[in-house]
Amino acid sequence: MNEPLAERIRPKTLEDYVSQSHLIGEHGALTHQIKKGIVPSLIFWGPPGTGKTTLANIIANESQRPFYTLSAISSGVKDVREVIEKAKQSGGLFTSKNPILFIDEIHRFSKSQQDSLLGAVEKGWVTLIGATTENPSFEVIPALLSRCQVYVLNPFDKEDLETLLHRAMTTDEVLKSKKIDLKETEALLRLSGGDGRKLLNIFELIVNSENDEAITITNDLVLNKVQKNTVLYDKTGEQHYDIISAFIKSIRGSDPNAAVYWLARMIEGGEDVKFIARRMVILASEDIGNANPTALVMANTTFQAVNTIGHPEARIILSQCATYLASSPKSNASYLAIKEAQKKVSETGDLSVPLAVRNAPTKLMKDLGYGTGYEYAHDHVDNFVDFEFLPEEITGTVFYQPGNNQRENALREFLKKRWKKKYGY
Numbered sequence: 001m002n003e004p005l006a007e008r009i010r011p012k013t014l015e016d017y018v019s020q021s022h023l024i025g026e027h028g029a030l031t032h033q034i035k036k037g038i039v040p041s042l043i044f045w046g047p048p049g050t051g052k053t054t055l056a057n058i059i060a061n062e063s064q065r066p067f068y069t070l071s072a073i074s075s076g077v078k079d080v081r082e083v084i085e086k087a088k089q090s091g092g093l094f095t096s097k098n099p100i101l102f103i104d105e106i107h108r109f110s111k112s113q114q115d116s117l118l119g120a121v122e123k124g125w126v127t128l129i130g131a132t133t134e135n136p137s138f139e140v141i142p143a144l145l146s147r148c149q150v151y152v153l154n155p156f157d158k159e160d161l162e163t164l165l166h167r168a169m170t171t172d173e174v175l176k177s178k179k180i181d182l183k184e185t186e187a188l189l190r191l192s193g194g195d196g197r198k199l200l201n202i203f204e205l206i207v208n209s210e211n212d213e214a215i216t217i218t219n220d221l222v223l224n225k226v227q228k229n230t231v232l233y234d235k236t237g238e239q240h241y242d243i244i245s246a247f248i249k250s251i252r253g254s255d256p257n258a259a260v261y262w263l264a265r266m267i268e269g270g271e272d273v274k275f276i277a278r279r280m281v282i283l284a285s286e287d288i289g290n291a292n293p294t295a296l297v298m299a300n301t302t303f304q305a306v307n308t309i310g311h312p313e314a315r316i317i318l319s320q321c322a323t324y325l326a327s328s329p330k331s332n333a334s335y336l337a338i339k340e341a342q343k344k345v346s347e348t349g350d351l352s353v354p355l356a357v358r359n360a361p362t363k364l365m366k367d368l369g370y371g372t373g374y375e376y377a378h379d380h381v382d383n384f385v386d387f388e389f390l391p392e393e394i395t396g397t398v399f400y401q402p403g404n405n406q407r408e409n410a411l412r413e414f415l416k417k418r419w420k421k422k423y424g425y
Helices: 031-036 053-062 079-092 111-123 158-169 188-193 195-210 219-231 238-253 258-268 274-290 294-309 314-326 333-348 363-367 408-425
Strands: 042-045 067-071 100-104 127-132 149-153 180-181 214-217
Touching: 031 053, 042 053, 053 067, 053 127, 053 333, 067 079, 079 100, 079 111, 100 111, 100 214, 100 274, 111 127, 158 180, 158 188, 158 195, 188 195, 195 214, 195 219, 214 219, 238 274, 238 314, 258 274, 258 314, 274 294, 274 314, 274 333, 274 408, 294 314
Parallel strands: 042 127, 042 149, 067 100, 100 127, 180 214
Antiparallel strands: none
16 A cells, blocks of 8 residues: 555544644534635644644544645645635625635745635625744735634644654554554654654554564564665654754754754755744844854845845855854843743733823813923933833843843943942842
8 A cells, every 4th residue: 555654544533633622622613614614715824744734634524624735835826726726616796605725835836826816705706714933924925814814733742742653554445454562652752752653654664674473563663664764854844843943953053063963964864944044043142142242234135135146156155154154152041031021011010101201182181181201311421321121010120131142241340330239230
């Protein structure tokens, strides 16, 4: 049987669907809509192997709608228009039976390809379901994004993955013919990275590599077999997240040699250069921050440059940025600051803005005391005045602690001269 295991046991109903209880559980965001057959245009965003395509198929089956599918990798504007024309002929306008158009990897559609979907979605000729592993805010045009609900799918947890394994052994006709002892699962689960399809692919590889009818699955067996069959890089998802993780951790760990190696792996595998550059922009702020503010400028310039240059020269720009970031001093102080501030906001709720620092554009607001007592910093020596800007309930709370590096040590001294009494710098 040539059909992969993941395809052979693909769930057909909500009852058989594994994971994503926040979407299709008893109180899931989509459960009621699917049961009623009234589903808006939507985009599923999540890592590979989390059930995006499966859920789209189930929605079509449950709502008994015509189902059309396109892959953004192999389809163009002409294909989109042909499918939309078929959909218009097979479903009524603005009814619960509107055909579903599923587009896998919608983030790979160009602007013109996405534009070609707008009319059909807007006029109700189709209900669009898109699947993407990339942030829709960056990869889907605003006009289309505003017409779709975005739902996030999470990586499978340990329980979900073990459920998939046992279902495969008990329901698949091929596996049922073998005597499989699932003695150890740690290696299988770790190598899957929360990707259900990857888990089943590895499991099937292990089973098929053993000639005996009785097979005992151990961690050593799995690691031995997988290491011999690992591919260089799969930009559609198999090693996508593992290698970008290694790349980011190498830069964070100040190792330019490891960083440029993992960068080469992604480039040779055909990874989207914008994806690589965007991750470096995030890292420049999260892991370097004020230890070297130029890092963010460098990373953002790199993102703009690779969009202009493209392959193959973009690799040089990416390498320059990666080696610079890896060789830069590191600080996550800004990241920790916003994390702590958000935690405080969730704990204390919507505290009132002090009257003195409120905006007062109208006479009524001024009469109500808005802005009263505010002292303009530039009217004071060194452009500074000891003033209360936080709500009274959290006065003195420290969110930003400068890191221990040359630039942030200087920032600490600056803050100490001004705020030592209040914040203890």
